[in-house]
Amino acid sequence: MSEELGMREExxxxxxxxTHRTVYEYDDDVTxxxxxxxxxxxxxxxxxxxxxxxxxxxxxxxxxxxxxxxxNHDLYFHVTQTHRRLVVDAQSTVAVAAEQTSWANWDxxxxxxxxxxxxxxxxxxxxxxxxxxxPEITDEVLRWAAPTFAARxxxxxxxxxxxxxxxxxxxxxxxxxxxxxxxxxxLAQRSGVCQDFAxxxxxxxxxxxxxxxxxSGYLLTNPPPGQPKLVGADATHAWAxxxxxxxxxxxxxxxxNQLVSDEYxxxxxxxxYADVPPLRGVIYSEAKTSTIGVSVDVAxx
Numbered sequence: 384m385s386e387e388l389g390m391r392e393e394x395x396x397x398x399x400x401x402t403h404r405t406v407y408e409y410d411d412d413v414t415x416x417x418x419x420x421x422x423x424x425x426x427x428x429x430x431x432x433x434x435x436x437x438x439x440x441x442x443x444x445x446x447x448x449x450x451x452x453x454x455n456h457d458l459y460f461h462v463t464q465t466h467r468r469l470v471v472d473a474q475s476t477v478a479v480a481a482e483q484t485s486w487a488n489w490d491x492x493x494x495x496x497x498x499x500x501x502x503x504x505x506x507x508x509x510x511x512x513x514x515x516x517x518p519e520i521t522d523e524v525l526r527w528a529a530p531t532f533a534a535r536x537x538x539x540x541x542x543x544x545x546x547x548x549x550x551x552x553x554x555x556x557x558x559x560x561x562x563x564x565x566x567x568x569x570l571a572q573r574s575g576v577c578q579d580f581a582x583x584x585x586x587x588x589x590x591x592x593x594x595x596x597x598x599s600g601y602l603l604t605n606p607p608p609g610q611p612k613l614v615g616a617d618a619t620h621a622w623a624x625x626x627x628x629x630x631x632x633x634x635x636x637x638x639x640n641q642l643v644s645d646e647y648x649x650x651x652x653x654x655x656y657a658d659v660p661p662l663r664g665v666i667y668s669e670a671k672t673s674t675i676g677v678s679v680d681v682a683x684x
Contacts, residue, residue: 396429396480396645398684401601403619405662405677407469411670416462420662421599421651422473423448423456430649433476440470455651455659467670471662476684481645486543491627495538499592501628508626511594515655519566519582520590527570528587538593542625542635545587549580550640555614562656577614578656580637581623585655594626596652598634599659603646604681613639613646618679619661624652648681 403422418439424432435456439446443460451457462469493501502508514520531544556574566586569575575583581597588595602616622643624634634643651659661677 396478398433399477399479399603399648400682400684401473401475401477401648402680402682403473403601403661403677404679405471405675407673407675409467409666409668409670409673411668412465412467413469413666413668413670414463414465415667416466416469416664417666418460418462418471418662418664419457420471421455421457421659422471422475422661423458423650424475424477424600425455425649425651427649429480429482431478433478435475436473438470438472440472441466451653451658453651453653453658455653457651475648477648479645479648484642484644486539486642489539489633491631492537492539493627494535495532495541495591495593496535498538498627502592502594502626505628508594508630510654511596511626512589512592514586514589517565519586521567523567523570524583524586525590528590531587532591538625538627539633542584542588542633545584546635546637547640549583549637553580553583555580555638562660577636577638578621581621582655584623584635584637588623588625596624596626596632597655597659598622598624598643598649598652599656599661600647600649600651601679601681602648603683604679606646616681618677619650620647621656622647 423435426432437458439460441462441464444463446460448456448458531541554574557576559574560579566583569579569583585595585597599619599621602613602620604616606612622634622636624632626632636643653659
């Protein structure tokens with residue numbers, strides 16, 4: 384499965400080759416395997432997908448691509464060959480330009496209460512304001528967020544402090560959570576991974592009537608000389624974005640305490656992780672054990 388976009392104008396900025404490999408191995412035969420995911424980078428101002436290719440081994444009997452309700456490119460495949468090893472390789476070429484380089488340079492300094500009033504007039508963003516089911520906006524989350532949401536404070540300052548607090552007060556600890564861990568649990572144990580930190584930020588913003596979305600993608604694997612490697616660069620990454628109205632979104636990364644820059648490649652966005660997992664599926668097998676290996680490389684061209 385591949386997609387070539389031809390001669391389309393690229394944003395000024397940096398060009399990347401993204402390689403994402405997922406390997407599933409089982410201790411018994413798998414007779415049927417269904418997969419669905421979001422491995423194709425998006426097109427939007429500041430990012431241009433030049434090409435994308437997906438290879439599944441064994442070759443699927445059936446496969447397709449489409450666009451979901453959030454505008455993401457999703458994939459589907461069905462492997463019917465008996466197998467004990469399944470490999471999904473996704474490769475993309477993407478051009479990225481930095482839209483925002485510092486908090487101070489953001490051009491909208493409206494108070495967060497005023498932004499909330501704006502959003503009330505924009506029904507299309509309501510899906511990013513409403514809490515999830517089961518709810519993530521608990522009393523504990525609201526109490527923790529309250530000091531940051533001071534009255535008549537510019538939203539950009541709120542988001543900057545929220546990003547910093549998550550970075551300073553919670554510990555990055557791979558293995559301490561799963562995709563089923565609740566935001567309240569992450570806050571209680573003060574640890575998690577990038578997906579958890581993005582979801583905590585989103586719950587805090589939604590708890591105050593603001594629109595926030597979950598974003599999945601990648602980070603530059605090897606930074607320029609002299610710059611530290613960012614957390615999450617060796618796997619898929621996740622961050623959040625907040626809406627200022629009129630489809631203007633500010634993307635930020637609590638895991639690394641910074642705005643999203645031209646070192647980030649966006650694959651998909653939605654209300655939560657469950658909307659945009661990189662890959663998930665169902666198998667038919669008597670296998671008792673299985674392993675999954677994921678490797679990601681983002682190389683600048």
